[in-house]
Amino acid sequence: MTSPSANVKSRGDQFATRLETKITHETPNRDNPYQVECLRMHGYEHTALMEKCEFSAVIFLLFRGELPNNTESELFKQLCIALINPGPRHPATQGSMVAGVGKTISVNVLPIALSLYGGDYDSAGDVEAAMRLFRRKSRKPASAFVDTISHGDGNDKGDANDEETLPGFGTLYGDPDAYARKLLEHFATLSPTPVIQWLLAANSLLAEHTIGVTKAGVCAAVLADLGFLPRQGCGLMQLMAAPGLLAHGVEYANKPITSMLFESDDNYEIETTENTLNGGKE
């Protein structure tokens, strides 16, 4: 058969000729209209923010459109620090260290690490889906949510029977993530907000399922309670982890390549498969 698709016509979409934003208001420099004279974010003058605000508060402002109140500020700041360093064993940090020790140009180290940190195992990839799940499910008691898992009757995405489709929950190296639980308990003490409290209850009830909250789940709960949108979640968690990821990569930038892992041939096992037995040949 042949396709009628060869007859190509423009859809006639009207594309923007100017960009528009609610975030940044620039005033042009008098002499060069491409340069900025004054910069405001959500109405606030840039240098005033520099003088009077915490870094984390300005991040909050950029995404939420308002500066945080004292309670929000404390919660958000503590979340930023909670997630600031995935630690040297995390695959994304190892990626950063490999880039550093491999003498990858410096500007590429953080993007490499953040790309890996976009995965959904002990990383930021799950946050958006977890926020959607938590926002929806936290309207009812945690027990109702856990029951849907127990009975395996969840047709709704996010109510599935295995952890792979249960964003914000899972295991870390075979067991519930004990440190994520510790962080959750810390935030539950700090904040009586609904999603965090719901997640704490759900996490306790899930213990019998041998899964628990993940760090992405903790991040999702705090962000949801602070009013962030699900689509902002993954990037915010990446942003929060960036300092630790970068620090470890740069730490290795001046070290010899022998300071990084390179398994010996004895510890490099090529598994024979049916495919490799016949050389993968067609």
Next chain:
Amino acid sequence: MNHQLWDSYRGKIKTKKGGWRIGKGVSSHGYDLLNDVVGHYSYMQVVILNATGRMPSRELADWVEAVYICLSWPDPRIWCNRIGALGGTVNASAISATCAGIMANDSRSYGARPMLEGVKLIQEAKKRITLGERLEDFVMSKIKESGGLPFLMGYARPVAKGDERVATVERVTKSLGFVEGGHLALAYKIEKFLHDSYGESMNINGYASGFLADQGFSPDEVYRMCTIVVSSGITACYADSADRKQGMFSPLKVRDVLYIGIRDRKLPL
């Protein structure tokens, strides 16, 4: 405590792919890479071998290469290419700008990621229709899932109706001696229904998904073999803007951005 499985991987790499035995050679999926593969197989055959574990025929690799070329337009208005061009204009490295563009094509609406959904769709269609569901009912169920719009993965595309690349790949399919399989035949039938009902036709994703499903590839395998499918066009756009004066690609005056946010205000005391 269930961590014992990970203990067997600690300090050790296990792989089904192959590797470098220092002083002895490099293997890939049972092939001696430097002696059996180099000079005997094309690069695209190796791309598919490494992505899927199976060495395809030269004809199949040439077919995939044709798809790569079809997605290598050096037009910086295409989103991933624009990112490459923007990388060039700030003098980012060619690699980082190209990788940034490749990451952009990990998109729900264009590039490589839709291949994942495209293959899933045509495989699901074949399964359901084989079990007795009417093609029209299947298509309408998918239209309902996409909010009533006839934008099934592999059909319709942004900016234009129709896709000139389909006829090109049809020609390549024929010249390489491939015959139409069940998935591709079904893809044409879906296209006919969508064309008759909504004026939409198959795009290159839909065609490639049907063809590659007929070749026995899974959605993940197709996605993996197409990871860098747009890279060449991105690099071209990068090179063009990098070779010009910096900032010359898409320069915007301050007044080219319309501010629609809250009015000027003072910080709370």
